[in-house]
Amino acid sequence: MNIQPPNSSSIKSRFAVKFVQAMKRLSKRRGMGDRYKRYRATRAAARVSLAAAVGPERAWSRAVLRRIKKRRGLIGRTTTNPRRNLRGLVPGGKGMDYCSLLSETAHYITCLQAQVQVMQDMLHLSSP
Amino acid sequence: MNNLNSLLNQQQMSSLHDDSQFDPPPSHDDFLQQMLSMNTPAAAFPWADDQHHQISGAAARAMMLQQQLLLSRSLTDANDLRSPTEAGNGFFPLPRGDRDDVVDDHSFKTDIAENDASIQALFNGFTGSLGQTTNQDQHFTHSQADSFGASASAAAPSQPSATGQPRQRVRARRGQATDPHSIAERLRRERIAERMKALQELVPNANRTDKASMLDEIIDYVKFLRLQVKVLSTSRLGGVGAVAPLIGDASSQGKKDNGGDIAEKEGMATAEQKVAKLLEEDMGSAMQYLQGKGLCLMPISLATSISSSTQTST
Numbered sequence: 001m002n003i004q005p006p007n008s009s010s011i012k013s014r015f016a017v018k019f020v021q022a023m024k025r026l027s028k029r030r031g032m033g034d035r036y037k038r039y040r041a042t043r044a045a046a047r048v049s050l051a052a053a054v055g056p057e058r059a060w061s062r063a064v065l066r067r068i069k070k071r072r073g074l075i076g077r078t079t080t081n082p083r084r085n086l087r088g089l090v091p092g093g094k095g096m097d098y099c100s101l102l103s104e105t106a107h108y109i110t111c112l113q114a115q116v117q118v119m120q121d122m123l124h125l126s127s128p
Numbered sequence: 129m130n131n132l133n134s135l136l137n138q139q140q141m142s143s144l145h146d147d148s149q150f151d152p153p154p155s156h157d158d159f160l161q162q163m164l165s166m167n168t169p170a171a172a173f174p175w176a177d178d179q180h181h182q183i184s185g186a187a188a189r190a191m192m193l194q195q196q197l198l199l200s201r202s203l204t205d206a207n208d209l210r211s212p213t214e215a216g217n218g219f220f221p222l223p224r225g226d227r228d229d230v231v232d233d234h235s236f237k238t239d240i241a242e243n244d245a246s247i248q249a250l251f252n253g254f255t256g257s258l259g260q261t262t263n264q265d266q267h268f269t270h271s272q273a274d275s276f277g278a279s280a281s282a283a284a285p286s287q288p289s290a291t292g293q294p295r296q297r298v299r300a301r302r303g304q305a306t307d308p309h310s311i312a313e314r315l316r317r318e319r320i321a322e323r324m325k326a327l328q329e330l331v332p333n334a335n336r337t338d339k340a341s342m343l344d345e346i347i348d349y350v351k352f353l354r355l356q357v358k359v360l361s362t363s364r365l366g367g368v369g370a371v372a373p374l375i376g377d378a379s380s381q382g383k384k385d386n387g388g389d390i391a392e393k394e395g396m397a398t399a400e401q402k403v404a405k406l407l408e409e410d411m412g413s414a415m416q417y418l419q420g421k422g423l424c425l426m427p428i429s430l431a432t433s434i435s436s437s438t439q440t441s442t
Contacts, residue, residue: 036332039352082343089350099316102323105346109330110352121413124406125420127364128163 006054014053022049399423 022045032038051064087093090105187292324342329333331349334342399421406414
């Protein structure tokens with residue numbers, strides 16, 4: 001097993017090239033005005049570009065490249081215990097039954113959206 | 129009457145012993161006994177009274193066959209949760225609806241009409257095998273017409289045309305009514321389903337039909353929102369002096385800019401551009417932006433009139 005640490009500079013340059021190419025392709029794609037979709041696509045592009053830059057030598061990069069070929073779950077899927085993950089995300093979700101957890105999640109999402117919007121507006125206002 | 133009663137009970141017990149999944153609650157036995165005894169209006173079972181000795185043997189066999197039919201149907205019906213409880217509850221289709229075992233007169237009569245209709249259907253179906261004569265059917269219809277009037281006449285004509293349908297309809301409702309656990313389960317599932325629907329509307333990319341992938345989507349979205357808050361906190365917003373301009377203190381902003389008029393003019397041009405851009409997106413944010421600067425929007429005519437008046441005054 002090859003335990004040599006990766007050469008950071010070569011990986012940086014290879015990753016930069018691939019990532020910029022992916023972002024160019026992304027900007028040409030339609031339906032990317034939505035912030036959430038852009039975030040998902042950017043993150044996926046970053047992950048794939050890094051794995052492509054590393055190549056098939058390592059197990060983790062092989063796993064990532066395999067995931068693209070399978071066309072499912074480019075971003076880390078929480079296939080194991082999605083309910084538990086949700087409980088960990090929503091504050092106070094650990095001691096709730098599933099039904100009230102769902103309603104709390106809905107309220108939490110709306111509040112988070114409002115918070116993000118306000119903070120973004122403040123950011124735009126503070127520095128014209 | 130007691131003969132029939134005990135006979136039916138015996139059959140029920142013997143056939144249900146083998147199947148562990150059928151567990152008729154004792155209340156249903158009580159109900160059966162209630163139906164069979166004369167607590168209910170005497171006209172309810174005229175056939176039982178009139179042809180008691182003639183029918184008991186044949187009726188018993190018919191009941192057994194009907195029960196076996198129900199049992200076999202429920203055994204093959206693996207998906208339906210309701211069928212075991214339904215089949216285990218005996219011969220007569222028990223009252224539909226949400227009342228567990230409460231029987232009021234009106235519904236009871238219609239149920240009896242349906243019971244008789246299904247039993248009559250059974251008899252019609254098994255006429256050949258049991259060797260029954262048709263005059264018994266006539267007896268049944270006569271007795272039904274005598275005792276129940278409109279409800280029976282409504283039930284009887286429908287019965288020959290759709291022999292399977294009344295039974296299936298009652299079967300579904302019985303499954304809902306009988307088991308409190310299944311009712312609670314169903315309520316819980318419905319509540320979860322409507323909350324999932326509400327969540328689906330909130331989260332973008334909500335065209336997933338799969339429940340698991342929908343949960344994944346929700347989790348991803350919550351993670352994304354929290355990440356956005358984190359990122360916004362680490363941006364310039366979290367820096368020193370970032371919040372002061374928002375309070376609309378124009379004098380402090382002028383001091384900071386260190387340029388006086390020139391800076392203000394430059395700021396005005398960029399501010400105009402910003403306002404124009406914000407107006408395209410959202411009216412509210414444009415107004416907020418202007419308010420933060422201590423500015424407001426007004427029609428040009430008013431602006432010119434005000435400016436001319438101020439110019440003349442100064």
